[in-house]
Amino acid sequence: MTNIKTDREPLFRIVKRDNIARGKAWGIRIGAVVIAILIGAVVSAILGGGSAFGTFFSGLFEGVFGTPRRILNLFQNTAILLCIALAVAPAFKMRFWNIGAEGQVLMGCLGSVVVIQYLGGQIDNFWLIIVMFLASVAFSVVWAVIPAIFKAKWRTNETLFTLMMNYVAMQLVAICIFAWVPSGSGVLGTLADGRFPLIGGQRYILNIILVAVAAVALFLYFRFSKHGYEISVVGESENTAKYVGINVKKVIIRTMVLSGVLCGLAGLLLVGGTNYSVAVDSVDNRGFTAILVAWLGKFSPPAMAFTSWLYVFIDQGAKNVATLMGMGEAFPDIITGIFFFFVIGCEFFINYKVKFRPRKKKAENPVEEVAS
Amino acid sequence: MFLTFLQSAIRFSAVFLFGSVGETLTEKSGNLNLGIPGIMCMGASGAIVGASTYVAAVGGVGGITAWGATLVTIIFALLFSLLGGLIYCVLTATLRCNQNVSGLALTTFGVGVLSFFGGSADTTGFTVISGFFRQSFPIGDNPNWFETLFLSYGCLVYIAIIIAVIAAIVLKKTRVGLNLRAVGENPATADAAGISVTNYKYGATLIGSMIAGLGGLFYIMDQTGGVVEYTIDTYGWMAVALVIFTVWRPNWAILGSILFSILYLLPNYVSVSFAEREVIKMIPYLVTIVVLVITSIVSRRESQPPAALGLSYFREER
Numbered sequence: 279m280t281n282i283k284t285d286r287e288p289l290f291r292i293v294k295r296d297n298i299a300r301g302k303a304w305g306i307r308i309g310a311v312v313i314a315i316l317i318g319a320v321v322s323a324i325l326g327g328g329s330a331f332g333t334f335f336s337g338l339f340e341g342v343f344g345t346p347r348r349i350l351n352l353f354q355n356t357a358i359l360l361c362i363a364l365a366v367a368p369a370f371k372m373r374f375w376n377i378g379a380e381g382q383v384l385m386g387c388l389g390s391v392v393v394i395q396y397l398g399g400q401i402d403n404f405w406l407i408i409v410m411f412l413a414s415v416a417f418s419v420v421w422a423v424i425p426a427i428f429k430a431k432w433r434t435n436e437t438l439f440t441l442m443m444n445y446v447a448m449q450l451v452a453i454c455i456f457a458w459v460p461s462g463s464g465v466l467g468t469l470a471d472g473r474f475p476l477i478g479g480q481r482y483i484l485n486i487i488l489v490a491v492a493a494v495a496l497f498l499y500f501r502f503s504k505h506g507y508e509i510s511v512v513g514e515s516e517n518t519a520k521y522v523g524i525n526v527k528k529v530i531i532r533t534m535v536l537s538g539v540l541c542g543l544a545g546l547l548l549v550g551g552t553n554y555s556v557a558v559d560s561v562d563n564r565g566f567t568a569i570l571v572a573w574l575g576k577f578s579p580p581a582m583a584f585t586s587w588l589y590v591f592i593d594q595g596a597k598n599v600a601t602l603m604g605m606g607e608a609f610p611d612i613i614t615g616i617f618f619f620f621v622i623g624c625e626f627f628i629n630y631k632v633k634f635r636p637r638k639k640k641a642e643n644p645v646e647e648v649a650s
Numbered sequence: 651m652f653l654t655f656l657q658s659a660i661r662f663s664a665v666f667l668f669g670s671v672g673e674t675l676t677e678k679s680g681n682l683n684l685g686i687p688g689i690m691c692m693g694a695s696g697a698i699v700g701a702s703t704y705v706a707a708v709g710g711v712g713g714i715t716a717w718g719a720t721l722v723t724i725i726f727a728l729l730f731s732l733l734g735g736l737i738y739c740v741l742t743a744t745l746r747c748n749q750n751v752s753g754l755a756l757t758t759f760g761v762g763v764l765s766f767f768g769g770s771a772d773t774t775g776f777t778v779i780s781g782f783f784r785q786s787f788p789i790g791d792n793p794n795w796f797e798t799l800f801l802s803y804g805c806l807v808y809i810a811i812i813i814a815v816i817a818a819i820v821l822k823k824t825r826v827g828l829n830l831r832a833v834g835e836n837p838a839t840a841d842a843a844g845i846s847v848t849n850y851k852y853g854a855t856l857i858g859s860m861i862a863g864l865g866g867l868f869y870i871m872d873q874t875g876g877v878v879e880y881t882i883d884t885y886g887w888m889a890v891a892l893v894i895f896t897v898w899r900p901n902w903a904i905l906g907s908i909l910f911s912i913l914y915l916l917p918n919y920v921s922v923s924f925a926e927r928e929v930i931k932m933i934p935y936l937v938t939i940v941v942l943v944i945t946s947i948v949s950r951r952e953s954q955p956p957a958a959l960g961l962s963y964f965r966e967e968r
Contacts, residue, residue, distance in 0.1 A: 435955050
């Protein structure tokens with residue numbers, strides 16, 4: 279960069295795109311996903327000690343669609359991930375970098391379990407689940423709104439604040455578990471009360487339905503409500519929002535309350551519909567994964583449904599590949615990491631255009647001096 | 651008893667110190683690298699790969715020499731963490747992608763890399779190599795308190811402190827440090843003043859990543875004595891917390907990291923119930939939140955995060 283000569287243009291320059299056709303943008307994204315999967319296959323072939331290239335693909339699909347159970351798991355995991363992604367989307371849309379979904383969902387789980395611990399068996403299961411929902415939402419909202427208030431009032435860095443809140447939440451859960459389990463094993467067994475009813479004899483169906491409803495609701499909220507519009511304006515430019523008379527502080531706090539409500543729902547689904555218990559790692563990093571997924575889906579609920587599905591597909595498939603090739607549990611993290619790098623990186627080509635130096639000039643200067 | 655506690659706390663603090671000094675340098679360039687836990691994991695995987703490759707190359711435990719083993723291990727750890735930093739830089743500085751998202755993806759990746767290599771590597775000879783890293787100054791069998799507290803550590807602990815001091819001096823006293831801070835505070839102004847924003851971002855982030863990677867190396871080769879453990883990402887997040895706690899000052903991080911490691915190790919040395927143990931573990935995070943809130947309320951200029959932290963810089967954008 280330092281030795282750019284004044285009499286010549288650099289080899290290429292970067293120009294911001296004003297607008298890109300929707301189809302082209304998705305074309306770039308899909309291209310990135312395809313490249314990521316291909317690279318994943320190459321990496322697995324190398325790390326797996328030269329096993330067949332095709333094994334990766336067959337293993338991927340078999341792991342996801344191999345049995346009805348796996349297909350149900352695919353949709354269950356997609357639903358939970360999507361629910362958390364829906365929770366982080368509103369805040370990210372207004373550029374409030376809430377990376378505390380992990381802790382907020384965990385607090386939601388804790389809320390549900392507290393209710394089961396103290397009310398379980400005393401009231402009807404239906405009402406118990408209702409109270410669980412309220413408690414989960416209350417816990418999550420508190421966890422989400424504390425950083426929001428500080429951000430709104432004193433501009434406290436929300437990224438770092440919410441990050442720390444995650445670990446406080448984890449420790450809080452650990453403390454509660456030790457308080458409830460006198461043996462000191464640190465593991466809370468599955469609880470009999472507060473379980474979601476089976477639908478059609480299957481677990482998880484209610485989770486999937488609830489998340490679908492939440493996704494549609496959030497879509498309508500973004501698209502048709504005044505609140506949704508305000509979120510977009512604050513995200514685009516805080517100054518514009520102030521200029522047109524939007525109370526930015528109010529929008530920040532209100533949106534984080536909404537985030538908290540959705541995190542609470544996710545917590546309820548994890549306790550009532552999935553684990554019937556809580557542990558420090560109940561959320562299992564999905565609070566962070568959801569951010570990536572929401573980012574990929576450009577915070578639009580239908581697109582996020584697709585990206586969550588895609589992530590779970592790759593993760594679950596890669597797990598099966600790892601088992602087939604005997605590569606241990608860590609392998610899916612590597613594959614999903616590569617997947618993320620590519621889909622994050624491809625945004626560049628959507629937002630910017632690379633323009634090369636026009637060819638007409640004579641090459642009077644040697645090419646080596648080209649600054650990159 | 652108290653002496654051994656303090657000694658182990660000082661030793662363990664190197665993990666946090668490496669991580670937080672690396673992250674401070676990175677953040678000073680305006681890059682909020684949330685991939686630091688992942689990079690520390692990659693540093694540790696580098697150490698594992700390096701050590702096992704070295705042992706295989708010299709033909710078993712018999713052929714290991716002190717200099718060879720330590721150098722190869724350190725070089726591999728640096729290369730791996732450099733790779734992690736490079737991925738982050740390409741995504742954020744060149745491709746101008748969102749820093750939070752890139753960092754989180756890098757952490758996922760790094761944790762995966764560590765458990766992959768940690769699970770599959772041949773760990774023969776690791777205890778021997780770890781012995782070289784833990785080699786302290788020659789202090790007899792009955793060291794007095796001074797020797798225990800100051801001379802009883804392996805080389806990496808001293809390296810961590812030296813790096814922290816150098817980083818503090820560079821940031822505060824040199825032109826390079828001034829330029830770096832300018833890039834982190836206001837890249838557009840720095841750019842107008844003729845400072846190459848991209849070069850500084852790359853430089854600070856890559857050097858920071860390599861420093862953080864040494865933290866992973868230290869944990870595997872010194873702290874655990876050559877046993878592969880997978881808890882490094884937790885320490886990485888604590889290192890990120892430490893950066894805030896020390897308000898972006900590497901020299902304060904020396905004491906801050908000792909404080910964090912005292913709090914982390916305290917439950918092992920006092921008799922407390924399991925629940926109380928978790929309460930103590932919560933303290934570092936709570937203290938960090940308090941520091942974060944107070945600095946933002948007081949809003950003294952010296953203790954603020956770099957103003958452009960977390961934002962990508964594109965020259966043609968206003």
